[in-house]
Amino acid sequence: MLHAMTDTGDSVPALRLRGLTKRFGEVVAVNSMDLTVPQGSFFGMVGPNGAGKTTALSMAVGLLRPDEGHAEVFGHDVWSDPIGAKSLIGVLPDGLALPDRLTGREVLTYLGLLRGMDRETVARRAGELLEVLELDGAEGTAVVDYSTGMRKKITLATALLHGPRLLLLDEPFEAVDPVSAATIRTILQRFVSGGGSVIFSSHVMALVEQLCDRVAVVSGGRVEAAGTLDDVRGSQSLDEAFVHIVGARTGGAEGLSWLAS
Secondary structure (H helix, E strand, O other): OOOOOOOOOOOOOOEEEEEEEEEEOOEEEEEEEEEEEOOOOEEEEEOOOOOOHHHHHHHHOOOOOOOEEEEEEOOEEOOOOHHHHHOOEEEEOOOOOOOOOOEHHHHHHHHHHHOOOOHHHHHHHHHHHHHHOOOHHHOOOEHHHOOHHHHHHHHHHHHHOOOOOEEEEEOOOOOOOHHHHHHHHHHHHHHHHOOOEEEEEOOOHHHHHHHOOEEEEEEOOEEEEEEEHHHHHOOOOHHHHHHHHHOOOOOOOOOOHHHOO
16 A cells, blocks of 8 residues: 555656746745656755745645746656646645544545545555554544644645655654654655655754655755765765755854853
8 A cells, every 4th residue: 555656667757847936026936946856766855944945845746836947747747737747646745734624534535535536445545544654543533633743644644545656745744743753754664665756855854864865955946956865965964064055154142142151
């Protein structure tokens, strides 16, 4: 269930962004972004707040129309061939609203049928996902009463339900307790080991180093560095490489002498 669909061409990237651009008034949120994510990779996208990560991912999955450029999923253009592209994608946006007056199983059933899946397949997969994600003990609980970790897990279940080949996850571990985070990590690692591809944005560099084999550093709406984890960080930690690449200030406390005892 958690394995991705069979690959049909290793030379086609899981995701390719070409000249992707988005403006909000005078603000250029994403500036001619180019990025290639190979199939079978566990790909981390890191950057400071306001770097354009969420905007880029939203355009990559068809939630936000770009002003310029293209996004392709396994060769399918997200905007000219949305059905072909979106059938291959599972998405966990940050802050996604769910029909939270339903139970977890009801949410999965509703969204599965909405996708055109047959009822028997939806019921079987929903049961497997609820069990693997340790939500089967909350069968009668409405999503509105879920904890943050439970909400992250049920949203991941909705992303996995149709058997995608690519998962795009925006801050999947934010505000999640260690037990839920461990479960989510295990599911994602199993997905990749089964041939799937994962892209996720995060501010937690240690987590990216632990999970990812490739990484992109985004700043000012552009990809400033991308490649294998070792290529991007070199002999430094990813934290140190990140600060160097984005040119972040790490001081700033010099004038706060009044904080000293």
